[in-house]
Amino acid sequence: MPSSTSSFKTYELKRIVPKHHxxxxxxxxxxxTAVLTLSWELYCRQxxxxxxxxxxxxxxxxxxxxxxxxxxxxxxxxASRVLFDFNMDIYEKVMxxxxxxxxxxxxxxxxYLQDLADHAEFSGTVIVGVVPSLFFAPGGPPMKSPExxxxxxxxxxxxxxVGHYLGMILEKRxxxxxxxxxxxxxxxxxxxxxxxxxxxxHPEHPPYFYRVDEERQGGMTDKAESDIALQKRIQQIWxxxxxxxxxxxxxxxxxxxxxxxxxxxxxxEKTKSRxxxxxxxxxxxxxxxxxxxxxxxxxxxKYTPRTDYWNRVLQVTAAxxxxxxxxxxxxxxxxxxxxxxxxxxxxxxxxxxxPLFQKLRKAGEM
Amino acid sequence: xxxxSLTFIIFFAIVLGLHYTVQSWRLQKTILLVASYIxxxxxxxxxxxxxxxxxxxxxxxxxxxxxxxxQGRRKLLLSISLLTNLGLxxxxxxxxxxxxNFIELxxxxxxxxEAAAPNIxxxxxxxxYTFQTLSYTLDVxxxxxxxxHSFLDxxxxxxxxxxxxxGPIVRATDFLPQCLKPRRATSDQFGWGLxxxxxxxxxxxxxxxxxxxxxxxxxxxxxxxxxxxxxxxLGLFAFSAQIFxxxxxxxxxxxxxxxxxxxxxxxxxxSPYAAVGFSDFWRRWHISLSTWxxxxxxxxxxxNQHGTPRTLFNxxxxxxxxxxxxxxxxxxxxxxxxxxxxxxxEHLLRQSFPDIAWVKTMLGRFVLGLFTFILVSLxxxxxxxxxFSTAWRLLGSLFDFTGxxxxxxxxxxxxxxxxVLTGLLSSHWYLHEKRLEHAVQDMPAWWVVTVxxxxxxxxxxxxxxxxxxxxxxx
Numbered sequence: 001m002p003s004s005t006s007s008f009k010t011y012e013l014k015r016i017v018p019k020h021h022x023x024x025x026x027x028x029x030x031x032x033t034a035v036l037t038l039s040w041e042l043y044c045r046q047x048x049x050x051x052x053x054x055x056x057x058x059x060x061x062x063x064x065x066x067x068x069x070x071x072x073x074x075x076x077x078x079a080s081r082v083l084f085d086f087n088m089d090i091y092e093k094v095m096x097x098x099x100x101x102x103x104x105x106x107x108x109x110x111x112y113l114q115d116l117a118d119h120a121e122f123s124g125t126v127i128v129g130v131v132p133s134l135f136f137a138p139g140g141p142p143m144k145s146p147e148x149x150x151x152x153x154x155x156x157x158x159x160x161x162v163g164h165y166l167g168m169i170l171e172k173r174x175x176x177x178x179x180x181x182x183x184x185x186x187x188x189x190x191x192x193x194x195x196x197x198x199x200x201x202h203p204e205h206p207p208y209f210y211r212v213d214e215e216r217q218g219g220m221t222d223k224a225e226s227d228i229a230l231q232k233r234i235q236q237i238w239x240x241x242x243x244x245x246x247x248x249x250x251x252x253x254x255x256x257x258x259x260x261x262x263x264x265x266x267x268x269e270k271t272k273s274r275x276x277x278x279x280x281x282x283x284x285x286x287x288x289x290x291x292x293x294x295x296x297x298x299x300x301x302k303y304t305p306r307t308d309y310w311n312r313v314l315q316v317t318a319a320x321x322x323x324x325x326x327x328x329x330x331x332x333x334x335x336x337x338x339x340x341x342x343x344x345x346x347x348x349x350x351x352x353x354x355p356l357f358q359k360l361r362k363a364g365e366m
Numbered sequence: 367x368x369x370x371s372l373t374f375i376i377f378f379a380i381v382l383g384l385h386y387t388v389q390s391w392r393l394q395k396t397i398l399l400v401a402s403y404i405x406x407x408x409x410x411x412x413x414x415x416x417x418x419x420x421x422x423x424x425x426x427x428x429x430x431x432x433x434x435x436x437q438g439r440r441k442l443l444l445s446i447s448l449l450t451n452l453g454l455x456x457x458x459x460x461x462x463x464x465x466x467n468f469i470e471l472x473x474x475x476x477x478x479x480e481a482a483a484p485n486i487x488x489x490x491x492x493x494x495y496t497f498q499t500l501s502y503t504l505d506v507x508x509x510x511x512x513x514x515h516s517f518l519d520x521x522x523x524x525x526x527x528x529x530x531x532x533g534p535i536v537r538a539t540d541f542l543p544q545c546l547k548p549r550r551a552t553s554d555q556f557g558w559g560l561x562x563x564x565x566x567x568x569x570x571x572x573x574x575x576x577x578x579x580x581x582x583x584x585x586x587x588x589x590x591x592x593x594x595x596x597x598x599x600l601g602l603f604a605f606s607a608q609i610f611x612x613x614x615x616x617x618x619x620x621x622x623x624x625x626x627x628x629x630x631x632x633x634x635x636x637s638p639y640a641a642v643g644f645s646d647f648w649r650r651w652h653i654s655l656s657t658w659x660x661x662x663x664x665x666x667x668x669x670n671q672h673g674t675p676r677t678l679f680n681x682x683x684x685x686x687x688x689x690x691x692x693x694x695x696x697x698x699x700x701x702x703x704x705x706x707x708x709x710x711x712e713h714l715l716r717q718s719f720p721d722i723a724w725v726k727t728m729l730g731r732f733v734l735g736l737f738t739f740i741l742v743s744l745x746x747x748x749x750x751x752x753x754f755s756t757a758w759r760l761l762g763s764l765f766d767f768t769g770x771x772x773x774x775x776x777x778x779x780x781x782x783x784x785x786v787l788t789g790l791l792s793s794h795w796y797l798h799e800k801r802l803e804h805a806v807q808d809m810p811a812w813w814v815v816t817v818x819x820x821x822x823x824x825x826x827x828x829x830x831x832x833x834x835x836x837x838x839x840x
Binding site for chain 2: 013014015016017018019020021022023025026028029032033036037040157158159160162163166167170177178179182183184185187188189191193194195196198199200201
């Protein structure tokens, strides 16, 4: 706030145009930018990238909107395993209905289940993919991500809808439009600069290794399915991500156990009430445990043993569940990077899952 | 609709196409008005009604003020405008805040009063267009301007889409005369306008969102204990740079878009981080708001014409309301009052030490400029922090030079902040007494093309996720 009351004009309403041939400069700039962009596009294709959709909150919102149109649809929620490993074509062929894929990578499906429970008209079937370390995550990114997705849908403005459809036109044609791996931010991260001694880095997230289509049918990229070095890199990234965070200082092991039990019980109670709410409107809920293998499975068994987690989910909610280890036909699949199936195996896994779903349907539980 | 969205590119291309193919000036203005309503309703269609209410009320009030001579009736007319505009602003922006504080007061008084959360959605840009329409009515009331004779021109003034949601806050006396004759940009104006748009988007998408938001968010969202002072200062400076690039980026886009359509909007920023002192800062930061506050609040309160104590009160009160204008929270009030205190101290120092030679030397100005920047950055703590406990915690970390505390920023982000901040402060110092236009004019053409191409390529490479501008929430 200028402290003088003298009449000074802080701006003059005259816009000077610097003396250049601006249209000519604009033309040269556009040509140069087009050449550079095209070169970048060709380079990205050369190193193995192809056009693919970004798995954005907008894409998720476009699927979420379908529930409002038909609240009896089957909906899939959960994390990346049920996103990659569940083949919707096969489900539709056998069960006669196209499900809506709402699972998102690295998320606790709790907020999605709550969203469906709060939906006044939803009475369809919910298939809940359970990754125990995420399902029982009390906060942080696994909770923030679904909350942000739901918020986006709730506030999805007309301009964001139009922007999403325009964006998809470009994403389907240009390989360099890839928010997972090829933005300026991601490219800078690849510099891997040395960190200060006391800096605590966040666990690394896997590089680009999956893609989704317009209906959010997910799946590993061809490169991730065949590139052993990439698979090994992702395996090493999973290990710290699936271990619990360091214990808070100043707490005894008993206190830590008590805190964890409290969180687990709270999440179980919330899940129970969400399932009951959906069932009260005629909806169904089925829990599904997709395969994981090798050291990752060992870590899961160690930190989230099924007796304490998976079994209790089914027990508390009284909802049906399918655990891949309980059925011979669902076991024995190989996950290239220990956490997800290849596209071919995903189709096979879904195919083998279908008789179990049909049984549930016959029993009126689906 | 955001400038940094694909939707806007298509929208703007259509508007430009229509604007330059239609011959009738009246039709051109009608197209711009309809486009502006579409632009605004793309967020939340029902809120266009608020724009219409504001437009109609101020149109009829000003018209009546133009013929009414009775002072009593003139005051009544003005109060209708003030009540409508400030009433809408108060309800939508300050409703929840007032209710929360009322509940707090009742609790202090021992009355167990509770109320359901009203869940009011803030219409985007309401603070900006409210101040804009108010300035028109106030100008007519004070007989500084005559009522507009064309409803179309007035509606376009209130709604003109480039600056509708985040300024610059344009005065009717600056905009309405431009509606009298057909506006068509020359080819050079058009090209320069496009340059402005790209520069604004570069500031917003690449610098503010891409390189600065993450370190600022990391520092301001840290809840557990002390932050290492280096990280705390870098996070704070990252926010100082982010808020400038975000807001100035919007204003620059707005100016560029308007220029492509043949309209001229005033500058809203003039190298504020090269300001020497706080009066100078407010002559350079959000100029359209600071001049609005000066002309419609500070001067009517008496300005500096009634002795030192009154001047100091006027400064504090103006900045108090300036803080509250930014958001319905006591942290914004604290930010405003802190700036008010800066201005008060500066005013007193200028009175006590009117002629200090070293202040006018290059080195003296540099040191004072740096000092101003640091104090302005410290005030941003209250502006950005979600609550006072976060603000105090961060202030504690900033001045804890023991070397303890969490190191939160990765090396890459430290480099990003240092590089962008150095570039930003250098450019502000370079443009301290110079306009951007003159600086660009002095550049060889190949250099202009190189800079322009670099900005465009960085924008394409950044693949911005369409984040809203920070000032939309105000």
